[in-house]
Every structure is written in structure tokens, then in C-alpha cells.
Amino acid sequence: MSFSRALKKDLVGYAFIAPWLLGFAVFTLGPFLSSVYLSFTHYNIVSSPRWIGAANYALMLRDATFWRSLWLTFEYALVAVPLGIVCGVALALLLNASVRGVGVFRTIFFVPSIVPMVATTVVFIWLLNPQIGLVNRFLAVFGIVGPAWLKQPTWTFWSLVMMSLWSVGGSMVVYLAGLKDIPTYLYEAARLDGANAWQRLRYVTLPMLSPVIFFNLVMGIISAFQYFTQPYMLLQQKAPEESTRFFAVYLFERAWRYLDMGYASAMAWVLFAIVVVVTGLLFRTQKRWVHYGS
Amino acid sequence: MALVVSGLVWLGMRAPSGSAPASHATDSRHAPARVQVRFWHMWTAEWKVVVDRIVERFNASQSTYEVVALSVPPEGAESKLLLAAVGGDPPDVMAQWKNVIPTWAKNGLLTPLDDLMSRQDRETFARDAYPVVKRLGQYQGRLYGLAIGVNTWACYYRVDHLREIGVEPKALPTSLEGLVELGKRLNRFDERGNLTRLGFLPQWFQTYSVLFGGGFYDEAKQQLTLDTPQNLRALSYLFEQRRILGNDRVTRFDSAQNAGFGLEWPFVTGSVSMTVDGQWRVEQLAKYAPTLEYGVVPVPPPLGGKALGGFANGNYMLVPHGAKHAAGAWEFIRFWSGLADPQVAAELYTWGGWLPALRGVASAPAFESYLRHFPQFRSFVSLLPSENQQTLPPVPFQTFLLDRITAADEAAMRGVLSPREALERLEREVSEERARQRSLGADD
Numbered sequence: 122m123s124f125s126r127a128l129k130k131d132l133v134g135y136a137f138i139a140p141w142l143l144g145f146a147v148f149t150l151g152p153f154l155s156s157v158y159l160s161f162t163h164y165n166i167v168s169s170p171r172w173i174g175a176a177n178y179a180l181m182l183r184d185a186t187f188w189r190s191l192w193l194t195f196e197y198a199l200v201a202v203p204l205g206i207v208c209g210v211a212l213a214l215l216l217n218a219s220v221r222g223v224g225v226f227r228t229i230f231f232v233p234s235i236v237p238m239v240a241t242t243v244v245f246i247w248l249l250n251p252q253i254g255l256v257n258r259f260l261a262v263f264g265i266v267g268p269a270w271l272k273q274p275t276w277t278f279w280s281l282v283m284m285s286l287w288s289v290g291g292s293m294v295v296y297l298a299g300l301k302d303i304p305t306y307l308y309e310a311a312r313l314d315g316a317n318a319w320q321r322l323r324y325v326t327l328p329m330l331s332p333v334i335f336f337n338l339v340m341g342i343i344s345a346f347q348y349f350t351q352p353y354m355l356l357q358q359k360a361p362e363e364s365t366r367f368f369a370v371y372l373f374e375r376a377w378r379y380l381d382m383g384y385a386s387a388m389a390w391v392l393f394a395i396v397v398v399v400t401g402l403l404f405r406t407q408k409r410w411v412h413y414g415s
Numbered sequence: 416m417a418l419v420v421s422g423l424v425w426l427g428m429r430a431p432s433g434s435a436p437a438s439h440a441t442d443s444r445h446a447p448a449r450v451q452v453r454f455w456h457m458w459t460a461e462w463k464v465v466v467d468r469i470v471e472r473f474n475a476s477q478s479t480y481e482v483v484a485l486s487v488p489p490e491g492a493e494s495k496l497l498l499a500a501v502g503g504d505p506p507d508v509m510a511q512w513k514n515v516i517p518t519w520a521k522n523g524l525l526t527p528l529d530d531l532m533s534r535q536d537r538e539t540f541a542r543d544a545y546p547v548v549k550r551l552g553q554y555q556g557r558l559y560g561l562a563i564g565v566n567t568w569a570c571y572y573r574v575d576h577l578r579e580i581g582v583e584p585k586a587l588p589t590s591l592e593g594l595v596e597l598g599k600r601l602n603r604f605d606e607r608g609n610l611t612r613l614g615f616l617p618q619w620f621q622t623y624s625v626l627f628g629g630g631f632y633d634e635a636k637q638q639l640t641l642d643t644p645q646n647l648r649a650l651s652y653l654f655e656q657r658r659i660l661g662n663d664r665v666t667r668f669d670s671a672q673n674a675g676f677g678l679e680w681p682f683v684t685g686s687v688s689m690t691v692d693g694q695w696r697v698e699q700l701a702k703y704a705p706t707l708e709y710g711v712v713p714v715p716p717p718l719g720g721k722a723l724g725g726f727a728n729g730n731y732m733l734v735p736h737g738a739k740h741a742a743g744a745w746e747f748i749r750f751w752s753g754l755a756d757p758q759v760a761a762e763l764y765t766w767g768g769w770l771p772a773l774r775g776v777a778s779a780p781a782f783e784s785y786l787r788h789f790p791q792f793r794s795f796v797s798l799l800p801s802e803n804q805q806t807l808p809p810v811p812f813q814t815f816l817l818d819r820i821t822a823a824d825e826a827a828m829r830g831v832l833s834p835r836e837a838l839e840r841l842e843r844e845v846s847e848e849r850a851r852q853r854s855l856g857a858d859d
Binding site (some may be wrong): 163165166167168169173174180184185250251252253269271272273274359361362363374377378379380 | 498607670814
């Protein structure tokens with residue numbers, strides 16, 4: 122193929138994807154790059170950005186709310202992501218069994234993950250109502266006085282973790298696909314070697330599922346650092362700010378409530394850097410525990 | 416082929432949308448052609464109907480301007496205006512009720528209304544506007560937002576609940592302490608000790624800080640007053656009443672109450688006997704609970720406190736910088752507020768059940784007739800001339816300040832911090848924010 126023909130072919134390809142490229146350049150790449158510049162400015166949206174060097178980054182060092190919100194986000198990521206993986210894998214294992222009507226059960230567990238987050242949050246606000254909520258009424262059957270879930274800082278945090286598990290069906294489907302991909306001869310060989318159920322899970326299923334677990338771990342960590350909708354909604358409902366002002370919520374407040382877009386941009390880049398570092402660390406650990414069958 | 420597809424997509428994106436708002440200066444829908452004044456507001460549902468009626472009335476009175484109203488969802492209204500202003504296409508006039516004036520004014524987003532006022536307008540406003548109205552839309556001595564409706568808070572009481580314990584409404588206590596004691600007699604509990612009816616519990620630091628002689632701003636010195644003995648007394652009192660009733664018990668009770676519109680308002684359902692709320696409830700009660708016997712009195716001050724005190728805010732009109740038809744916008748504001756004709760405006764206020772900003776409107780026959788129909792409304796009107804009605808300090812970090820005041824209130828009420836610690840934290844946070852603004856080259 123001559124060079125000009127190859128070029129022409131490439132151009133045709135680019136022309137086909139031109140609408141997407143244009144949209145990406147204008148609505149994603151442009152704002153992405155301009156936020157780098159804005160993070161070094163004092164910018165209130167209305168006036169032109171004013172260059173202030175690294176002042177926004179320096180301010181973060183002594184911004185107590187910044188550190189509190191960052192720590193809260195770390196805490197959430199450390200608790201909710203592993204818990205989500207454990208529940209997702211456990212559900213997938215249960216729903217991998219060949220029983221009658223398993224498709225119905227899979228659907229039931231998957232459906233919550235496609236309910237919009239806002240709707241889920243509203244439902245949970247009522248479920249966790251301390252006086253008339255179903256959760257506390259259920260606990261009352263056993264003589265337990267349930268807490269004021271969304272009004273006390275400690276319980277609000279755990280309520281958010283609980284809410285995150287509600288939509289674990291999304292990752293469950295991925296685990297299920299991973300389970301289906303494990304060759305049956307591995308289990309047959311394990312059985313012949315005398316492995317019991319736990320040993321088959323420990324030495325066959327989990328290693329073979331580890332690439333999928335790794336994928337969900339990375340995606341879960343990224344999502345956790347960007348956690349916004351649920352805590353923001355709870356904050357609007359007068360939930361304790363100590364347990365709902367996550368990093369993304371504080372970033373949003375700085376940007377749109379206090380018109381401090383420069384600082385918010387700097388926060389966004391710090392968040393980006395943290396996510397890159399954490400993801401990089403996870404990738405470094407994968408050699409030790411992620412098993413690629415090939 | 417690819418180019419054809421791309422071209423079609425591009426053409427599709429370029430095609431004018433049928434629902435796009437017209438931005439032409441004149442409109443040919445009506446004869447004679449008039450200058451269109453674009454008006455954004457945040458009212459929805461039944462309130463939007465009232466606003467549309469007011470706009471219609473204005474348009475019918477005009478041969479020069481025609482107001483075109485657009486209801487913007489309140490959640491996104493601020494960002495929408497900001498982006499429109501940055502994009503050079505703001506509306507000509509906007510109705511707001513959020514705490515944005517000092518911030519927006521400082522950043523050059525708003526047109527000072529003094530510049531649009533005639534001399535006569537200025538004189539009428541200075542003479543006729545209630546004190547709290549003059550405080551509402553100010554920043555650095557200039558008027559940026561003219562209130563077209565004031566919100567004040569007073570104490571609603573249920574007559575049936577009072578009679579249940581043998582108290583006649585006319586014998587209501589005249590001190591906050593007395594009202595709290597009366598409230599205790601109205602409380603009801605279930606067998607597990609849960610609160611099933613709340614008699615009266617003072618809540619909301621903003622209002623009670625003023626009643627206790629505090630507040631958040633010294634107008635004479637133009638200084639914030641946050642961590643003061645009066646504010647500490649108010650916050651401590653609120654916490655103490657909550658503690659006596661049982662913090663956890665109140666939290667649970669509050670959580671079970673719907674924020675409440677119309678029939679769901681706990682006062683209507685009977686879950687609350689006496690409560691402090693705004694004047695808009697009068698219309699709601701007339702509509703949704705017409706047979707409910709109730710009364711309204713100004714919140715009584717504590718011993719040694721300030722009578723007719725409290726917190727007020729409002730719905731105000733502002734003209735964004737860069738508005739193409741600022742004169743038309745001002746004409747609309749004059750019409751609605753009553754600066755143009757208080758007699759005409761008085762009727763508009765009765766449609767929405769709003770508290771007027773001008774004395775002339777409040778004393779107009781149409782509004783007097785409204786007060787005869789809704790006598791409970793008089794208590795709210797009686798608060799308007801009071802110098803003890805305060806509003807948020809006119810500082811450019813007003814939203815931040817309100818957030819932190821609310822956070823201090825909530826932290827103290829939840830028992831996370833003692834009232835003293837909550838006020839100390841408030842003072843510290845605000846100082847840090849000011850220092851931060853200064854370090855970025857933005858003064859107060």
C-alpha cells in the first residue's frame with residue numbers, strides 16, 4: 122500500500138471519529154488542561170483568573186477542612202472498597218450455583234445497581250429513619266434500639282458504607298463472568314487431589330478470579346475517591362458534616378458555593394495525583410497476588 | 416462517505432432548537448413591538464403561577480417593555496446565572512433568595528440598583544422601606560438587591576392543644592422561658608418514652624441569637640460579632656432545652672417529621688403544638704387545613720432579651736452586570752415592589768402571601784383587606800418595622816459564614832461540641848477564611 126493511500130485511509134478513519142474527537146477536545150481535554158492553569162490562579166468564575174503561583178497548593182497545607190475531608194475519603198475507600206469486593210465475590214459464588222431459578226436471583230441482586238444513586242439515597246434516608254425507618258423497626262423486633270443512623274457522625278459513615286453495598290450487584294456480574302471463565306478441569310484436578318470446598322475456593326477460584334478482583338479494586342478505589350452524590354445529598358438533609366464532607370463534596374463547595382474555582386481546580390489535581398499514586402501502588406502489588414491464567 | 420456523515424452531524428448540531436429562548440431585543444408576537452426583558456426566577460409549581468400572573472399584569476400595563484419569565488430550578492440557578500454572565504448573555508433581571516448579593520456584588524456581577532433609581536425612587540425607598548429591607552440587599556453601602564418580599568419568623572400555636580391543658584390563647588406567656596415551660600406541659604410520649612408530640616422547643620440559633628441580644632453583625636462598627644456573650648447565652652439556652660427533653664429523643668422525633676408542606680407539616684398533623692415558622696404557612700394553612708384553629712404571635716424574648724427580634728431574609732430582585740435592558744428590568748422591579756404604585760403592588764402581594772418591603776404597600780387598602788382575611792398575618796407585619804430584625808452580615812463570604820453558623824448550631828445541638836467550643840470554632844473558621852481571602856489578594 123502506497124503512503125498516500127495509507128494516509129487517505131487514515132484520514133477517512135479520522136473523519137469518521139471526528140465528531141467524537143471534537144467533542145472530546147472541547148468538552149474533556151480543554152477543561153482538563155485549563156484546570157491545570159486555573160489551579161495556579163485565583164478564579165471566581167466571574168472575573169478573569171489572576172495568577173497566584175502555587176498559593177492554592179500552599180493553602181491546602183493549612184486548610185483543616187481539606188485534610189479532614191481527605192482523611193474521611195481515605196477511610197471510606199479503605200472500608201467500603203474491600204467490603205464491596207468481599208460481598209460481590211460472595212454473591213457471585215452463591216449465584217454461580219446451578220440451581221433452579223438462578224437467573225431470577227441474579228436479576229434481583231443486579232437490579233439495585235441500576236437504580237439511580239439519588240433514588241437509592243432517598244430510599245435509604247427513609248429506611249434508616251431512627252423512629253419510623255424499617256431498619257430500626259426490624260431491630261426493635263429483637264429488642265434492639267437502633268441508632269439515629271444519619272444524625273450521628275459514626276453511624277452516618279457506616280450508613281454510607283451500607284448504601285455502597287446496596288449497589289454491589291454491578292461488580293457481582295463481573296465476578297460471575299470471571300467465575301464462568303474458570304476451566305472446570307482445574308476443579309476436577311483439585312478434587313482428584315482431595316481438595317475440599319474451602320481449598321478449591323482458596324487455591325483455584327480466588328487465584329483464577331484475581332484479575333477480575335484487581336480490576337474491581339482499581340475501579341472501586343477510583344470511584345471511592347470521587348464519592349459525591351450520596352454524601353452530598355445527606356449533607357443537604359442535615360446529616361453531620363463530620364461524616365459527609367468527603368473530598369469531592371468539599372471541592373464542589375469551594376467551586377460553586379464559595380466561587381473559589383482556582384482552589385477547587387488545585388484540589389482536583391491533588392485528587393488526581395492521589396488516585397494515580399494509589400493506582401500505581403496497586404499495580405506494583407499485582408505481581409504478588411494477581412494470577413493471569415495464561 | 417465519512418465526510419458526509421460528519422457533515423450531517425455538524426449540521427444537526429448547528430440546527431436551531433425550537434425551544435431555545437429568543438434573545439431578540441424586540442418581539443413581533445405582540446403589537447406594538449416591545450423590548451423584551453428577560454426575567455429569571457426560582458419559583459415553581461403554584462408559586463410559578465402567581466409569578467406568571469404578576470408578569471402578565473406588568474405586561475398589560477406596558478407599551479415599552481414586555482417581561483418574559485423563565486422558571487429556573489433553584490438548585491442550579493446560581494451556576495446558571497454565573498455561566499450566563501460569563502458568557503455575556505445574562506438575563507435582565509433575576510429574583511433570588513439565596514445569600515449571594517455581597518459575593519456577587521464584590522465580584523462585579525451585579526449592577527448597583529442605585530444607579531437605575533430615579534431621585535424620586537431613592538427618596539421613596541429611603542422613606543418607605545422597612546429597616547430590614549434596607550439591610551437585605553446592601554453591600555458596601557450600595558443597594559444591589561431590592562426585596563420584593565420579606566420573610567420573617569413568628570410563633571404558631573394550636574388552639575386545640577392549648578385548650579386541652581386549660582390554657583386560653585390570650586394567656587400565652589410573654590417570655591421565652593414561660594413559653595418553654597408551657598411547651599413542656601404540651602409534650603406527649605409513648606410507652607417507650609419516645610416523643611409523640613412536641614409542645615415547644617426553641618431551635619434555630621440565627622433567630623434566637625438576636626432575641627438574646629446578640630446577632631452576627633455590628634452595623635455601627637461594621638464588624639462581625641460571632642463569639643459574644645449574648646450568642647453564647649443563646650446557644651447554651653437552646654442546647655440546654657434540648658438536653659432537658661433528651662437530645663436523642665429530639666433527634667429521633669425530628670427525623671420522623673417530614674419537613675412538611677401543606678398537610679404534612681407537623682403543626683398540621685398535630686405532632687407539634689407550638690413552632691416558629693415563616694409567614695408563608697398562613698396561606699398554606701388556609702388552603703390545606705382551613706378548619707384548623709391556630710394563632711400566631713411574635714416569638715417572645717427571653718428575660719432581658721430583645722422584643723420583636725429575629726432573623727429575616729427575603730426574595731430580592733437583582734440586575735446582573737451586562738444586562739441588555741437594565742432600564743426595563745428596573746421598571747419591572749419598581750412595579751412589583753410598589754415603588755411605582757403601592758396600591759397596585761399591594762394586590763400582587765396578596766396573590767403570593769408575601770410580606771411587602773414598603774410601608775406604603777402594607778397600608779394600602781388591598782393589603783389591609785388581606786390582613787382582615789388572614790389576621791394571623793398581622794404578627795409578621797408587626798415585625799417589619801422592628802430594628803431588632805436582623806439579616807446576614809453583608810460580607811462577601813456570606814455563604815461561607817452562613818454554612819459555618821449552621822454548622823456551629825448543629826454541632827452544639829448534637830452535643831459534638833459544647834456551645835462555647837462551637838462558637839470558638841466558628842470564630843476561628845471565619846478568621847481563617849478571611850485570612851485566606853486576604854492572602855489571595857481579595858479584601859473584605
